[in-house]
Amino acid sequence: MGGMSTIYLDNNxxxxxxxxxxxxxxxxxxxxxxxxxxxxxxxxxxxHRVECARAQVAALIGAEPxxxxxxxxxxxxxxxxxxxxxxxxxxxxxxxxxTVEHSAVRNLCHQLAREGIVVDEIGVDADGRLDLAQxxxxxxxxxxxxSLMWANNETGVLFDVESAASLASQxxxxxxxxxxxxxxxxHINAADLPVQLLSISAHKFHGPKGAGAxxxxxxxxxxxxxxxxxxxxxxxxxxxxxAAIVGMGIAAEAAGRVSDAERNRVAALRDRLEQxxxxxxxxxxxxxxxxxRIANTTNIGFRDLAAExxxxxxxxxxxxxxxxxxxxxGSLEPSHVxxxxxxxxxxxxxxxxxxxxxxxxxxxxxxxxEIVPRVVERLAATGSH
Ligand code: PLP
Numbered sequence: 001m002g003g004m005s006t007i008y009l010d011n012n013x014x015x016x017x018x019x020x021x022x023x024x025x026x027x028x029x030x031x032x033x034x035x036x037x038x039x040x041x042x043x044x045x046x047x048h049r050v051e052c053a054r055a056q057v058a059a060l061i062g063a064e065p066x067x068x069x070x071x072x073x074x075x076x077x078x079x080x081x082x083x084x085x086x087x088x089x090x091x092x093x094x095x096x097x098x099t100v101e102h103s104a105v106r107n108l109c110h111q112l113a114r115e116g117i118v119v120d121e122i123g124v125d126a127d128g129r130l131d132l133a134q135x136x137x138x139x140x141x142x143x144x145x146x147s148l149m150w151a152n153n154e155t156g157v158l159f160d161v162e163s164a165a166s167l168a169s170q171x172x173x174x175x176x177x178x179x180x181x182x183x184x185x186x187h188i189n190a191a192d193l194p195v196q197l198l199s200i201s202a203h204k205f206h207g208p209k210g211a212g213a214x215x216x217x218x219x220x221x222x223x224x225x226x227x228x229x230x231x232x233x234x235x236x237x238x239x240x241x242x243a244a245i246v247g248m249g250i251a252a253e254a255a256g257r258v259s260d261a262e263r264n265r266v267a268a269l270r271d272r273l274e275q276x277x278x279x280x281x282x283x284x285x286x287x288x289x290x291x292x293r294i295a296n297t298t299n300i301g302f303r304d305l306a307a308e309x310x311x312x313x314x315x316x317x318x319x320x321x322x323x324x325x326x327x328x329x330g331s332l333e334p335s336h337v338x339x340x341x342x343x344x345x346x347x348x349x350x351x352x353x354x355x356x357x358x359x360x361x362x363x364x365x366x367x368x369x370e371i372v373p374r375v376v377e378r379l380a381a382t383g384s385h
Contacts, residue, residue, distance in 0.1 A: 005318045007364045012153050012181060012297060012355035013322055015206045018254055021247040025208060028243040036240055037231065046242055053249025060252040061179070061198060062189030063215045069235045070245050073212035074180040074201030075104040078147075080214055080236065081176045081197040082108055084222030085145050086117065092144035096120045096173070098130060099340035102153050105178055106336070109147075117144075127291040128157035128341050135164060139171040146175045150182035154337045154353055155288035156297025158186065162193065169194035174220065180204055180212075184255035185263075185294045196220040202244065206357075207251030211244035258358060266356055267295035269365050273354060274298045276369040281376050285347050287338060296356040301338070301347030305379055310352055313375045319368055322353050 008016070028049070034042035036050050051065070058065040071077045082095070082105070097109055099121045109119045120138045123131050130148070139146065146168045151158050161177060168175040176197040179188060184205030190198055197220065202211040216222060216235065228237030277284050283303035302310060307323035314321055323335075334348040343351070354368070 006320060007318055007368060008320045009354045009356055009360065009364075009368065010320045010322050011357040011360075012156075012204070012353060014203045014209065015357055016359060017203075017208055017247070018206045018251060020254070021207055021250050024250055025243040025247040028246050032242070036242060037229070049246050050240055050242060053245045053252075056249035056253045056256075057200075057213050060183060060188070060256045061200065061215055062191045063198075064191075064218070066233075067190075067215055067217060069214045069216055069232045070240060070248075071212045071214055071236055072210050072241065073203070074102075074178070074199055075212075077199035077201070077212045077214040078104045078176075078178055079108060080222065080225050081199055081216075082112075082145060082147055083225050084235075085174060085176070085197065085220075086112070087223035088221050089144045092142050094118045094120065094140070094143045096122065096135070096138045096143055096146045098122045098124065098148055098159070100124055100128060100152055100154075100157075100337040101147070101149055102178060102180070104180075105147055105149065124157075124340050126342055128152060128155050128288040128337070129291050130159045130164065132160065132163055132167065136167050139167060139173050141171075143171070143173045146173050147178065148175070149178040149180075150188075151179075151185065151294045151297075152288070152337060153181045154335055154351075155291075155299045155341075156181075156293040156355075157288040157291045158182070158293060161195075165194045181294065184252075184258070185296060190215050190217070197222070202248035202251055205251050205255040207248040208244045211241060211248040213248070262358055263295055266358055266360065269360055269362065270295060270298055270354075270356055273356075273365050273368060274300070276365075277372055280369065280373040283376070283380070287341065287343055287347075287351060296360075297353065299338075299351055299353045301343060302350035302352065302376055303344075303346050305350035305376065307350050307352055309379055310350060310375065313379060314352075314371065317371045317375060319371055322355075323351060 032046050034046045036047040054065045054068050058068045113119045122135045174196040177195050179198050180201045183200040196217045198215040203209040224235050226237045285301045287299040338348040
């Protein structure tokens with residue numbers, strides 16, 4: 001993508017689909033286009049493909065295939081989980097979540113607050129770790145649902161989901177985990193965790209965009225949010241996006257096959273990148289460095305520089321990365337994640353996320369370590385930051 005010299009380190013935004021995913025999806029679109037609800041042999045062949053994909057996705061998260069509902073992606077899974085569960089418990093008007101959630105959860109919770117739900121946001125420490133004491137306090141009898149992310153998309157910080165899940169289960173509060181950035185990067189075993197709902201998205205683990213899944217534990221009742229046909233055990237109406245579902249299955253199986261050695265290789269590359277930038281750029285600070293993190297992510301703040309300017313210069317130099325900040329109505333809003341971590345605004349405004357994948361090479365990291373200090377120096381010298 002983008003020619004030989006482009007270095008793609010934006011894998012938390014989206015990943016490159018595997019060749020096998022692309023080829024199989026092409027074949028599905030061309031040859032196996034029947035509706036899986038049709039009873040004729042072509043329809044049933046496609047039904048079989050969808051059920052194979054369900055088993056592949058279930059295996060990645062340690063679930064039973066019958067507990068996996070296909071959706072159009074992480075955002076839809078999250079909306080189905082949270083709204084679907086709240087609709088089943090109209091007597092409970094409180095939702096507990098964290099201050100560092102992805103906008104899919106965060107903005108939904110803001111909307112729920114406008115609809116009369118009380119939303120409690122649990123804080124994090126300076127390295128992005130969840131405040132478990134505050135969580136314990138917040139899990140009162142009137143809580144309908146606890147929704148937490150597993151891995152943070154901006155910093156890669158992993159929440160202690162085992163402790164959070166055990167607190168929730170002691171209090172009888174259902175738990176939804178946004179595992180969109182965790183799936184394929186950490187071991188997930190839904191069978192072992194007291195979690196009722198868990199969202200994942202295919203395009204974060206080398207599958208297609210617009211395909212996701214919601215794990216719904218047996219006996220957890222949620223209300224469908226799309227009304228229509230009876231697909232997905234009545235939980236998600238609409239003719240299945242068969243090619244994308246099959247592509248997601250292939251990506252899930254491949255992600256499950258990634259060895260520890262391969263994960264360690266990515267972690268070592270990330271560490272080398274992080275260490276190298278720290279050594280070469282004195283204004284660099286790693287956010288969340290002391291917390292457990294997914295192996296592929298580092299979020300680095302460059303003091304007194306603007307992330308947007310850095311992104312443009314890095315892009316011109318062939319390095320594709322993202323910032324945690326969002327530019328809204330002309331003013332640069334620092335990331336809510338870094339703000340919740342109390343990161344000094346001088347560093348937060350210049351925060352860049354580098355997110356690697358199993359396709360990232362040693363050579364690419366070498367080149368980034370040459371380019372970043374040069375770009376930082378150039379920007380600092382212009383004084384226009
Ligand atoms: N949750 C997290 C943590 C994410 O990083 C993302 C995607 O960026 C989403 C949810 C939304 O997923 P999707 O893009 O599939 O809607």
